[in-house]
Amino acid sequence: MLRELKEEVLEANWMLVREGLVRLTWGNVSGLDRERGLFVIKPSGVAYRDLTADSLVVLDLEGKVVEGTLRPSSDAPTHRVLYREFPGIGGVCHTHSKHATMFSQAGVALPCQGTTQADHFHGTVPVVRELTPAEVAEDYEGNTGLAIAECFREQGIDPLARPGCFQKFHAPFTWGKNALDAVSNSVALEVCAEMALGTWRLDPQQNGLPGHLLDKHYLRKHGDGAYYGQG
Numbered sequence: 407m408l409r410e411l412k413e414e415v416l417e418a419n420w421m422l423v424r425e426g427l428v429r430l431t432w433g434n435v436s437g438l439d440r441e442r443g444l445f446v447i448k449p450s451g452v453a454y455r456d457l458t459a460d461s462l463v464v465l466d467l468e469g470k471v472v473e474g475t476l477r478p479s480s481d482a483p484t485h486r487v488l489y490r491e492f493p494g495i496g497g498v499c500h501t502h503s504k505h506a507t508m509f510s511q512a513g514v515a516l517p518c519q520g521t522t523q524a525d526h527f528h529g530t531v532p533v534v535r536e537l538t539p540a541e542v543a544e545d546y547e548g549n550t551g552l553a554i555a556e557c558f559r560e561q562g563i564d565p566l567a568r569p570g571c572f573q574k575f576h577a578p579f580t581w582g583k584n585a586l587d588a589v590s591n592s593v594a595l596e597v598c599a600e601m602a603l604g605t606w607r608l609d610p611q612q613n614g615l616p617g618h619l620l621d622k623h624y625l626r627k628h629g630d631g632a633y634y635g636q637g
């Protein structure tokens with residue numbers, strides 16, 4: 407079942423390792439077949455080198471495992487909630503990549519300082535509030551997804567135009583049109599977070615590139631008028 411999607415999700419999880427985004431098993435990627443309402447995710451606690459397409463777990467959007475013998479990633483409820491709350495996405499990625507996690511731990515949003523970030527994020531990457539004791543005690547991972555959706559709703563941010571966030575005291579989450587796209591956004595976020603720390607050392611007042619440059623770089627890659635790449 408979902409052979410192609412499993413191959414893509416497997417590749418996306420290996421990409422986490424190749425791109426240096428994960429240590430140990432601190433990361434997971436999933437991909438969604440929205441028509442069938444099923445998503446494929448990494449099994450919990452399994453080393454990346456031991457992953458195979460058949461070891462991946464298939465769940466429905468109610469959270470029920472429909473295929474696979476291993477337990478799904480403990481973050482699966484966050485992925486599930488994001489698929490339900492953000493109808494346009496097809497992949498979710500979570501890592502504890504070092505620099506993006508520093509922003510999460512500090513609770514500092516990342517302004518779009520330059521065109522590198524503008525190519526992936528049409529603006530500041532927001533911080534999602536920490537969870538309450540009650541939210542942590544019951545359905546912690548599901549509530550994490552709800553807090554992310556709440557943040558984007560309250561701040562009026564289009565999740566497709568800013569496909570990522572820092573969860574306070576935790577780590578980054580990104581998403582995209584599919585699993586590989588979600589990982590690409592994690593790579594971009596990690597690089598931009600690292601560069602921002604250096605940029606601020608050189609110029610502590612640097613809080614974003616001009617709007618016309620932000621729009622130019624984002625819109626030449628995304629939307630109806632996009633012309634970057636080979637189409």
Ligand SMILES: [Zn+2]
Nearest residue numbers: 500501576577
């Ligand atoms: Zn985590």
